[in-house]
Amino acid sequence: MIIRYLLFITLVLISCISNDSYAQIDQSAVNDFIRNVAFQQKRPLKEVEAIINQAEYQSDIIEKMSRPAEKTMTWERYRNIFMKQERIEAGVDFWVTNEKVLNDVSTLTGVSIEAILGVIGVETYFGQRMGNYRVLDALYTLAFGYPRRSSFFKAELSKYLELCEKEGLDPLTIKGSYAGAMGYGQFMPSSYLAYAKSYDSESGADLVNQADDAIASVANYLKVHRWEKGGLVAVEVKKSQNAASLAKQKVKPANSVDYYIQKGYEPKETINSSELASLQVMDKEDGSEEYWMTFKNFYVITRYNHSPLYALAVFQLGEAIKSARYPE
Structure with a gap:
C-alpha cells in the first residue's frame, strides 16, 4: 500500500514538473497568433511559424515578472545596486568615449546628458549588461504563459517580429531582459519602433550594437x-517635526513648492515657490524615510519606467557621474 502511494505521489510530481514547462502554453492560441501576424504583416505563414516554433518557454521568467525589484526592495537597497563607484566610473568612461554624440544629441533634444547617462547606466550598466534571455523566448513565455498581461506581450511579440523584419535583425539571437526589453536602453519592441532614432540618419536604428543610436x-x-x-x-527635502501627514502623492506634479513648505517640507535647495512639484517618500532599511520634492522631468523619467525608485536612481546616478567628471 505504501509503495503504491509513493508511486502515485511520484507520478503527480512528474506531472507537475511537466506541466510547469508545457501546460501554460495553449498551442491553439499560439497558432491563432501566428496566423494573425502573418496576415497583418503580410508575411508567409510558414515564415512566421518557423520563428515562433523555435521559441522556448522559460518558467523562471514568470516568477521574476511576479516579483520585480521595484516592488520588493526598500529605496536604500534599490539605490545601492546602482550607486556604486565602479558604475559611476563606467559612466564617466562612457561619457568620454561618446562625448560628441552626447553633446550633439543633448543640444538637439534639450535632454540633459546626465539624464541620458542615468537611464543607460541604470538599464544596462552602459551596455555591459543587456540581458541573458533570448527576446523571442521572453516575449513568447509572457505572451502565452502569463495570462494577467497576455494581450500586452502578444502585441509586443508581434512588434518584435515586425521590428526584426524592418531592421534586418535576427529574431533568434537577440538577447535582452526577462521582460523582452533589448539594447543599451532596454526598449520594448513597440518603443523601439516608435522612438528609436539613428544618430547619423544614414542607416536603421541599431540599439543593440550602436551606442550612438x-x-x-x-x-x-x-x-x-x-x-x-x-x-x-x-x-x-527636510521634514519638520510638526509637518503635516500627507496621503501618498501622485508622481505627476500637482501642488506648488510653497504648498509643501507650508505643510512642513522644506527643500534643501532654493526653488521657485510657485513651481509645481510632488513629494515622494523613500523608505530606508532601518525604517526611517527620505523625502524628495520631484518635478516635471522626474515624471518624464517615470514614463520610461513607472517606478519612482527607478526615476530617483536615474537622477542620482546621472548627477554622480557629472560630479565625478567635473568635481567642484
Whole structure:
C-alpha cells in the first residue's frame, strides 16, 4: 500500500514538473497568433511559424515578472545596486568615449546628458549588461504563459517580429531582459519602433550594437514625453517635526513648492515657490524615510519606467557621474 502511494505521489510530481514547462502554453492560441501576424504583416505563414516554433518557454521568467525589484526592495537597497563607484566610473568612461554624440544629441533634444547617462547606466550598466534571455523566448513565455498581461506581450511579440523584419535583425539571437526589453536602453519592441532614432540618419536604428543610436533614442524618448530643457528633476527635502501627514502623492506634479513648505517640507535647495512639484517618500532599511520634492522631468523619467525608485536612481546616478567628471 505504501509503495503504491509513493508511486502515485511520484507520478503527480512528474506531472507537475511537466506541466510547469508545457501546460501554460495553449498551442491553439499560439497558432491563432501566428496566423494573425502573418496576415497583418503580410508575411508567409510558414515564415512566421518557423520563428515562433523555435521559441522556448522559460518558467523562471514568470516568477521574476511576479516579483520585480521595484516592488520588493526598500529605496536604500534599490539605490545601492546602482550607486556604486565602479558604475559611476563606467559612466564617466562612457561619457568620454561618446562625448560628441552626447553633446550633439543633448543640444538637439534639450535632454540633459546626465539624464541620458542615468537611464543607460541604470538599464544596462552602459551596455555591459543587456540581458541573458533570448527576446523571442521572453516575449513568447509572457505572451502565452502569463495570462494577467497576455494581450500586452502578444502585441509586443508581434512588434518584435515586425521590428526584426524592418531592421534586418535576427529574431533568434537577440538577447535582452526577462521582460523582452533589448539594447543599451532596454526598449520594448513597440518603443523601439516608435522612438528609436539613428544618430547619423544614414542607416536603421541599431540599439543593440550602436551606442550612438541608443543615446539618440533614449533622448528622443524623453523628449517626446515632454522633457523640459533645464528643468528640475528632484530635490531632497527636510521634514519638520510638526509637518503635516500627507496621503501618498501622485508622481505627476500637482501642488506648488510653497504648498509643501507650508505643510512642513522644506527643500534643501532654493526653488521657485510657485513651481509645481510632488513629494515622494523613500523608505530606508532601518525604517526611517527620505523625502524628495520631484518635478516635471522626474515624471518624464517615470514614463520610461513607472517606478519612482527607478526615476530617483536615474537622477542620482546621472548627477554622480557629472560630479565625478567635473568635481567642484
